Amino acid sequence: MNKKNILAGIALLAGLAVPTLALAAGDGKHPEAPAKGWPHEKIIGAHFDRAAAQRGFQVYKEVCASCHSLKLVAFRTLTGIGFSEPEVKAxxxxxxxxxxxxxxxxxxxxxxGKPFDHFPSPYANPEAAAASNGGAIPPDLSLMAKARPDGSSYIYSLLHGYRDPTAEELAALPGGKLAANAHYNPYKSGHVIAMAPPLQDGIVTYGEGQPEATVEQMSYDVATFLSWTAEPKLEERKRTGFFFMTFLLIICGLLFASYKRISKRVLGH
Known part of the structure; x- marks a missing residue:
């Protein structure tokens, strides 16, 4: 394959990928990561902030679980964010x-529930979920962090991004106004979201020695927890990948050294 064909193939793949990403992101504001970043997104030394993930679970349990399920998550897996087996049983x-x-x-x-059970749905069936939420079924949160581009940052930004629109932003909405029971959030596609702001300062009480439960802190904690539920083996996968890449680099170095040594003998230089 010549150079032109390779470049054409890359251009074609880019052309296919860009619209897909645009559709996924919609016209919402690009998610913003917290100032301290996401430890689990590091290339080297990636790890989940387990204290934050445990606090995020608390917020999910006390606030989010009344509407949103985690049907793909078993209780026993909570040991992955630092809960002991007796704690998981409780x-x-x-x-x-x-x-x-x-x-x-x-x-x-x-x-x-028992440790081998999965988190139950808060509703008996989809019809009950829709009836309780104005016809909209609250999404399951198990894989939410993987279902959105920049998933961790998207959840974090969306949760603490609720605000009143400016006059210009309001005028840009369909009909020039927010519909009844609708809320403005610049990070949501279309900037309008049916879910009311779920978090308020102090809506939960963190344990002694934990940070204050502000909306921003809880948004970070929930985003961390849902990033873990979406990919609980991420740390192991990244460690394996780093080991594998290091192994390949060593092998490549040895092969190159062997090639140079053999070529020197054969070619005499």
């Missing part, structure tokens, strides 16, 4: 999940 027992059908009647009775 957390699981605090949720109610459907039990096994009665062999005689077929009735299903609820029971306390």
């Amino acid at each position: 957390i699981a027992a605090g949720f109610t999940v459907p039990g096994e059908p009665d062999p005689d009647t077929g009735d299903v009775k609820d029971r306390p």
Whole structure:
């Protein structure tokens, strides 16, 4: 393949990728990362801020779980962000999940959750979810951080990005106004979101020695937690990738040294 064909192929791939990314991002404001960045997004030494992830779980449990599910996450995996097995058992027992059908009647009775259970949905079925939310079904949050470009920053920005629109921003909206029960958020595609601001300063109480539960802090913590639920093996994957790349570099160096040594013998220079 000549150089022109290679460049044409790269241009074609870029042309296909750009519209896809634009559609995914919509016309919302580009997400902004917190000043301290995301430790789990580092190339070397990537790690989840476990204290933040545990606080994010607390916010999810006390605020978000009333509307949003985490159906792909099992309680037992919470050990991955530093909870002990007894703590996981206590957390699981605090949720109610459907039990096994009665062999005689077929009735299903609820029971306390166990570590092998997954987080239950707050609604009995999609119809109930829609009926409770004006026809819109709250999305499952298990993979939310991977479902959006710049997922961690998107969640962080969206949660603390609610504000009143300026006169110019309001005029740019369809009809020049916010619809009833709609809210302005520049990070949302279309800048309008049906979900009311879920966080308020002090809506949860963090434990002793933890930072103050401001909207910005909770947004960071929830984004960290949901980044972990979306990819709980990220740290292991990045460590493996770093080891593999280091191994390849060493092999390449040895092969090059061998090539130089052999060519010197064969060619005499």
